[in-house]
Amino acid sequence: MVMQLLFDLPSAAKNFYQSDNSGVAPNPLPGTNVPAHHRVGFMRHHAASKYLNGAHLQGMTERFVETFKMRIMSSEHISDDQWTELPDFQDWLQKELFRSAMRAMCGPHFERLSPTSADDFWEYMRFIPVYGKGLPRWTNRAAYRARDRVLGAIMRWHSHAVEHAGCEPRADDSIWDEYWGAKIMKERYAYATKTEHLSAEAKASEDLAMIFAMNANAVPATVWFVLELTRSPELLLRVRKEVSAARIKLPSGEPSPDPFNLDVHVLGSSALLQSCYAEILRLYMTAALMRSPERNDYILGRWRFPRGKLIVLSSRTAHHNTDLWNQGTPDDFHPIDKFWSDRFLGVPDDEVRVGPARVLQTDKEGPTVTKSPSDHDNTSTKTDPEIKFSMERVSAGGWVPYGGGAHICPGRFFAKNEMLATFALISTAFDIELLDPDMHIEPNMDYFPIGMLPPKPKLPFRIRRKTTA
């Protein structure tokens, strides 16, 4: 359904997908009888978990960082010593992020073959709420033409990659090549071809879903992250210290003289940056997580969910639950619907920064510091070892921007790297200010519950290259 509405999957492919009832695990569900090369659910799931991790993740992150750095450093729009005013921060940043992330995932030919692809993708994203309604094409021709352009770009890239590099996976395939980009993209195309049931249009829809997964949430999350961290001068001072501490060390132990030579892993282990990252996803992510009991009816307390029926869970309900979340104290109040950089920090002897969950009367021991999920680095901040990042009591169902269980988002590690590295590079290279620093920036609820809510208004801003980077 989602595949048809948002990504224009042809009906024949939809029927083919629906005939795969074998699940996503390596072993097919008992009682199913789908040929191995028709197990599209498993193959898609397997490729994502395998190729968005380890060396593949590192390669993609390095390529993203290298491209983004090169693009912002060589941007001709931004002058060296004076402020440049631009009409919309979101529009500026999202196109740069899309181009850099796409080079990391699909290689350089994607943009070369379709030079307007970044504009076309964000035009397509603008119409996501329209496609979601499933109205016929004539009700909004501009929306459907925007999607056709993106699908056309994907088909051009597929034909070019097949022509130059084939699509048969080989043992000596590297983790990235210039035609397919990251290995996951070639693998996905190869298994789609092996099914013999997916047309060129269906393969393009499949990859539109992947390109959407990569950009639709991570990019607006990064836009919010940079916005919130640069808006408050006090917070900016604190986070810049964390960025400086992430400079790669020379063999002598001295920090590298190149301020852009940053260790993304060190950035990701800063308690303050992790807290800001977790808070952005808490505040603005609105996923409708869908599940269906596969084998038997599912019993939860006095509720029964019949086998095969759809269950939908809203991440926003969990993320805005005032019974769960720490909102500070009456004297230092941090409402659930406002960004608070320190919500996920645990600070000894601090009454306000007690970790993300509300302290209950029954809590005898006071603030403790997390047993956080393995995705997070629960280490001390680089600048103050007493301050810890905490997921205490919110990790099991309270904080679910990436879903959970077998279907948990496999791109979450890349997303975190993208958010942190982007902020670190931008804050090292530029000063950025909104033209109206007190402007109220609402999230755009038209995107509820599709995913990350982007900022609603245009954000006129000024930017200046830092001379003392």
Ligand code: HEM
């Ligand atoms: C802040 C950024 C992101 C957020 C909040 C996010 C969130 C999600 C959510 C909620 C799901 C569904 C999980 C479930 O049903 O339990 C999902 C699935 C998925 N995401 Fe992400 N995502 C992000 C970034 C990314 C990136 C950067 C990539 C790729 C590089 C990616 C690739 C995927 C894929 C392939 C799936 C489908 C997994 C499956 O069904 O097996 N995501 N994501």
